[in-house]
Amino acid sequence: MKTLRTLQGPALTLALLCGLWLIVIVGLLALRPSVFNLGTVTTVLQFSTILALVGLGQALVILAGGAGIDLSVGGAVSLSAILAMLCVKLGLPPVLLPAICILAGALLGALNGWLVNGLALLPFIATLGTFFVYSGAALAVTGGAAQAGVPAWLLVWGRGVVMGIPMPFLTLAIPCFVLAGLVLISTAWGRWIYAMGFNERSAKLVGIPVDRVRFILYCLSGALAGAAGLVSLAWLGSGRPNIGQNLELESLTAAMLGGIVITGGRGGVGGVFAAVLLLVTLKTGLLQLNINTVWQVGIVGALLVFVLLADRLSQRWRS
Amino acid sequence: MSAVRQSANGVFSMNGREWSLLVACLLAIVIFSVASPHYATSGNAATVLRNSVELLLTGLGMTLLLAMGGIDVSIGIVMGLAAIAIGRVLGADGNPALALLVGPLVGALLGCVTATVVVLGRVPAIVGTLGLLGVYRTAVFVLLGGQWLSGLPSSLTNVLATTVLGVPVPALVIAIAYLIIWLALRRTPYGLHLLAIGNSEEKARLSGIPVIKTRFMTFLISGFLTGIAATFYVATYRNVEMTIGSTLALDAIAAVILGGTSILGGKCSLIGTVLGVLLLRILQNGLLLIGVPSLWQPVVTGVLIIGVLGFEAVSNRLPLGLIQRARA
Numbered sequence A: 001m002k003t004l005r006t007l008q009g010p011a012l013t014l015a016l017l018c019g020l021w022l023i024v025i026v027g028l029l030a031l032r033p034s035v036f037n038l039g040t041v042t043t044v045l046q047f048s049t050i051l052a053l054v055g056l057g058q059a060l061v062i063l064a065g066g067a068g069i070d071l072s073v074g075g076a077v078s079l080s081a082i083l084a085m086l087c088v089k090l091g092l093p094p095v096l097l098p099a100i101c102i103l104a105g106a107l108l109g110a111l112n113g114w115l116v117n118g119l120a121l122l123p124f125i126a127t128l129g130t131f132f133v134y135s136g137a138a139l140a141v142t143g144g145a146a147q148a149g150v151p152a153w154l155l156v157w158g159r160g161v162v163m164g165i166p167m168p169f170l171t172l173a174i175p176c177f178v179l180a181g182l183v184l185i186s187t188a189w190g191r192w193i194y195a196m197g198f199n200e201r202s203a204k205l206v207g208i209p210v211d212r213v214r215f216i217l218y219c220l221s222g223a224l225a226g227a228a229g230l231v232s233l234a235w236l237g238s239g240r241p242n243i244g245q246n247l248e249l250e251s252l253t254a255a256m257l258g259g260i261v262i263t264g265g266r267g268g269v270g271g272v273f274a275a276v277l278l279l280v281t282l283k284t285g286l287l288q289l290n291i292n293t294v295w296q297v298g299i300v301g302a303l304l305v306f307v308l309l310a311d312r313l314s315q316r317w318r319s
Numbered sequence B: 001m002s003a004v005r006q007s008a009n010g011v012f013s014m015n016g017r018e019w020s021l022l023v024a025c026l027l028a029i030v031i032f033s034v035a036s037p038h039y040a041t042s043g044n045a046a047t048v049l050r051n052s053v054e055l056l057l058t059g060l061g062m063t064l065l066l067a068m069g070g071i072d073v074s075i076g077i078v079m080g081l082a083a084i085a086i087g088r089v090l091g092a093d094g095n096p097a098l099a100l101l102v103g104p105l106v107g108a109l110l111g112c113v114t115a116t117v118v119v120l121g122r123v124p125a126i127v128g129t130l131g132l133l134g135v136y137r138t139a140v141f142v143l144l145g146g147q148w149l150s151g152l153p154s155s156l157t158n159v160l161a162t163t164v165l166g167v168p169v170p171a172l173v174i175a176i177a178y179l180i181i182w183l184a185l186r187r188t189p190y191g192l193h194l195l196a197i198g199n200s201e202e203k204a205r206l207s208g209i210p211v212i213k214t215r216f217m218t219f220l221i222s223g224f225l226t227g228i229a230a231t232f233y234v235a236t237y238r239n240v241e242m243t244i245g246s247t248l249a250l251d252a253i254a255a256v257i258l259g260g261t262s263i264l265g266g267k268c269s270l271i272g273t274v275l276g277v278l279l280l281r282i283l284q285n286g287l288l289l290i291g292v293p294s295l296w297q298p299v300v301t302g303v304l305i306i307g308v309l310g311f312e313a314v315s316n317r318l319p320l321g322l323i324q325r326a327r328a
Helices: A002-006 A009-031 A038-063 A073-089 A094-118 A123-142 A152-159 A167-186 A188-198 A200-205 A210-236 A247-257 A269-288 A294-318 B016-035 B042-067 B075-093 B096-120 B125-144 B155-160 B169-187 B189-199 B201-206 B211-237 B248-258 B270-289 B294-317 B320-327
Strands: none
Touching: A009 A269, A038 A073, A038 A167, A038 A188, A038 A210, A038 A247, A038 A269, A073 A094, A073 A123, A073 A210, A073 A247, A094 A123, A094 A152, A094 A210, A123 B248, A123 B294, A152 A167, A152 A210, A167 A188, A167 A210, A167 A269, A188 A200, A188 A210, A200 A210, A247 A269, A247 A294, A247 B125, A269 A294, A294 B096, A294 B125, B016 B270, B042 B075, B042 B169, B042 B189, B042 B211, B042 B248, B042 B270, B075 B096, B075 B125, B075 B155, B075 B211, B075 B248, B096 B125, B096 B155, B096 B211, B155 B169, B155 B211, B169 B189, B169 B211, B169 B270, B189 B201, B189 B211, B201 B211, B248 B270, B248 B294, B270 B294
């Protein structure tokens, strides 16, 4: 207990998350011992890849402050996957599919960045608008039908497993998080993001290009959503117009659980990574216990509210 | 308090923004009448007005929330939960008096829950209500058990489908709600406090305005109005389906923003919201009749939100002379 009390910031978040994770796993094992085997681990990591990529973008946008939030991530995942599939159907070479998918996501993110930066709209209202535009367009363009025709070589990557770890998780999610962590800790860019999140006014005064950094972060969040769309294509073998459903809620919960402070400037991506694994383990466990999937959105929502309230309470205790 | 702009002083007096909304409504009606032979019928007009009842009531609440710098994306599902409660009461004994009470009560209660999380818990409104939206969605599913609540007795419908002195009851209720909120906004300290908080919560707090009380009250009022909307919903359709209210919050936000209420605070227009609701419903109905699939509706609404806000942002930045020249 004594060591727990001396822990602070990211270390404390990680310790708490690991504790929660163990509780979830032990609880599930007690309810149904057959739940956990190598197959389940693979499934959890497979599901985690999409949420991890989207959650990373969300975390970075929130971290940079200025009431930053990206509610459109779910719509961007769906729409970039659909757009990429439609481009291939219209005759573009399938080799370009990954590039188109990520580029489409980055463009959707750039629109968010322009609305927030260029037009100075409040991020929550601008990205709420684009959320409905993106997710609605993905459904309306396809009429709700899944788009088949993903090239076989992409499926090899998307469904490949190395020592129980899915290829997309190994080659996309982990490198992205490692890169983001390194950039945040040891580059000027990373320090800029923390500085503008902590106090935007002073960040501007010391000459940090706040607007440019923020625009790039929204683009990045979009590009990561596009990458998540690509993972969904490569894994499921078709572009589903509703694949991004509820991702705005889940990515926010992952970021908040992972210790990112909603006002920006504090938190790290390691916590987000742990929170994603915790969330997906919980969801997969509920699925294995044959609990209706409708419960998932409620539990994730309740976790979000709980984390935010707990954060406020702990602040009050400390002061 | 010089930054607090009162848009209009009379109950129904209108400024340029509101006149142009009215013109847009009329223009849309003319265009759709030409485009579709089924549009300009009395039956269709009644449909549009009928479909506006819930949105008008929730829109009034959303006007207050947005003017205060708040938001509530869960009101659609709150209406669903209130509707389920009304349906259960109605299904049990068919007593319309009790059913009339249940809706606003459940709405106000859920408004209290939202206010507790967002106001007392000091959580950003968008994140807090998004979390609650998830919780409520599961609650609706569990309460309905995956089935529709249908075939409810018509006792509530009989009460609410009547007219008083030739005025339909829904119109009367909306008018009363409008008047009360207008009076609260323009003739009581509450209105001034609300606009000041929207302008800057920190400054409002420092000048001694009861910020927490005012914000709590506003979420409560919004929940109460949503409960009334649920009562009309159940009375009209006599069933509650799983997807109830899924686009209500988006529509309400769009109508309020169309109406000229500023989310940056300090500006609030009730008549604008009413016209915004009408324009939105006219557009949605007209697009459906000229053959645009209903799947496009959220896209259109989202584009309207971004388009209106973007247009305002650009026109605010242009030098004044340029706008006047453009208008001349």
